[in-house]
Amino acid sequence: MINGEKKLERPIRWAMVGGGRGSQIGYIHRSAALRDHHFQLVAGAFDIIPERGKEFGVNLHISPDRCYSDYRKMFEEEAKRADGIEAVSIATPNNTHYEICKAALNAGLHVVCEKPLCFRLEEANELEDLAKKKNRVVGITYGYSGHQMIEQARQMIANGELGDIRIINMQFAHGFHSDPVECHNLSTKWRVDPKFAGPSYVLGDLGTHPLFLSEVMLPGMKIKKLLCTRQSFVKSRAPLEDNAYTIMEYDNGAVGTVWSSCVNAGSMHGQKIRVIGSKASIEWWDEQPNQLRFEIQGKPAQILERGMEYLYQEALEDDRIGGGHPEGLFEAWSNLYSRFAAAMERGKDLNQTWYPGIEAGVEGVRWVQNCVRSADNGAVWVEYQ
Template identity: 55%
Template sequence: MNNGEKKMERSLRWGMIGGGRTSQVGYKHRSGALRDRTYELVAGAFDIDSERGKSFGVNLGVDKNRCYDDYQTLIEEEAKRTDCVEVVSIATPNGTHYEITMAALEAGLHVICEKPLVFTTKEAEEIKAFAEQQGLIVGVTYGYSGNSIILQMRSMIEQNKIGDIHLVEMQYTHGYAGNSQGDKDNAAQKWRVDPKIAGPTFVIGDLSIHTYYISKLVLPHLSIKKLLCDRQSFVGSRYPLEDNAYVLMHYDNGAVGRMWTSAVDSGQMDGQRIRIVGSTGSLEWWDSAPNELLYQPQGAPNQTLYRGAEYLDDLAKQNERLGILHQEGLTEAWGNIYLNIALAIDAKNRGDEETLSQLIYPDIDSGIEGVRWIENCVASADQGSQWVEYQ
């Protein structure tokens, strides 16, 4: 259990690129990073509007001289300091991730990047190769994947508690983009429906990528052989980007899967679910009840397993924070992601490859796989929703 004791010799000197006053994700990054004293926010280029970004940074307690106009200035000026940043989080629109990540790695900085990592697997592989050359960590923030009960799902599957895997059911939907108004008025949504900034998808890259990563987290040895993606633009002005999509998958063990992702699921508030069906039972998790894991063994009573309980496996307990009598949520999940990335950075800096190999967090390979998922979905949809071999 994580009870707040220090897990590292000192905090990492941390900077933010993006994540400013109008950001939808900036607070999530800060609430995760600052929870365990593993990071200290010392610098930032928080906003494309430099004056707004500087005033915001000062209000966060950052020295005004270390609130920079842009990421280039941050990297250049911090390099002159003996107490310079060691790691940066990139919380900017998708189209900027590649150039900022590569610039940070070139400067010797570890990187924590928003999803999707980049536009293409080629770019993602280039980042991986350069990070390895530089001896640096790249992590990707797949939000709810840090929830401890999800590791219980992984552990039970590894222990064959539900038998051979047959079905993988996934959903991430909401109804907040049911019309075009937000595309015009909401700065955080406007860029998400612009292909030049968002990339080749809207909800596939913005939503489904989270749940797809969770499926890889709980089923690390299961690989997609081929998939079919059917996507729609119910708000026509978003075309060619989709606001709804269905994806069918065939896996290498004979299992089949399905993903529904949507921003036009009217009335839906918490639409992220994953259900794994095996030959002897099923496991299901829903982000509206993030502390619970439904276990349905065939021929026996259903069980609801609760986060923090003594009967859970050690793998789930390692990210536990509050104990069974209290509810955890998204901020604790982000805290676990940031903590494990910090431990990975610390292990990398010390040359401790054994510790590094044992940590579970969304790493560079997870970032690459997310981009690969998007590319294959787009390839299928653009071929008239045809089955494609997963590349």
């Protein structure tokens, strides 16, 4: 159980690029990073408007001279300080991730990056090679994977409780963009513009989340080939999709599907993953993240609850309060930031646990690229490359 005692000799000196006032995601980065005293926010380039970014940084109790006009200036000036930053989080539009991450690694910094890591697999491979060369950690914020019941599912599958894995059904299908909300919502507008969002919308923005959950639960399974079809039901979003279906075949003979959608009218969030084996199935829904449904063929369904002593020890390690008290997305993100910090302190990947690192970022780019290639060639099967 996490109780707030220090696990690092000292907090990591940390900065943010983006995530300023009005950011949809900036606050959860700061809340997660600062919660367990693993990071100390000492600098930032929070906004494309320097004066607004400086005002915001000062309101976060950052010294005015460490609120910078842009990330390049921040990396340059912080490198001159004996107490300069050691890590940076990137919370900016998608089209900037590659260049900022590359600059941070070249500056000798650890990185936590919003997904997608970048747009092209060549760029992703370049960043992976650079991270290894610099011996720096790159964490990707697949925040839902920090929920403890994901770890429970991982352990149950590894211990054979489901039998041979046959089917993985995944979805992230909400309804909040059933109408062209981007006409009056700036945080959505850039997500449907290829210049900023890249080659996809919901495949990259939504579908990669349950895909990564499947990678956590089933680390040994690899995709062999896939077929993807995508649609733009709100026509102004074309060529980017607001709905997509992906079918996958794995190297062990299993099959999987991912439904990625923002036009599932009436759905609040709609992220689910169901793993089906020869003996039993498990299902996790992010709107009820403290529960895992376990169904053994021929027996009544069981609802496993977070924090209970019948769970695997690995699923209890990140508990912050006893069972019965709900934990949510902020706790899940905090769990991941704790793992990022432990890896950064050691200067290498953790040996005893997992976290969404540079490999997860590369795989997300690879999956989207293959989905787009399949869809744009007429929804055909393509070998996974």
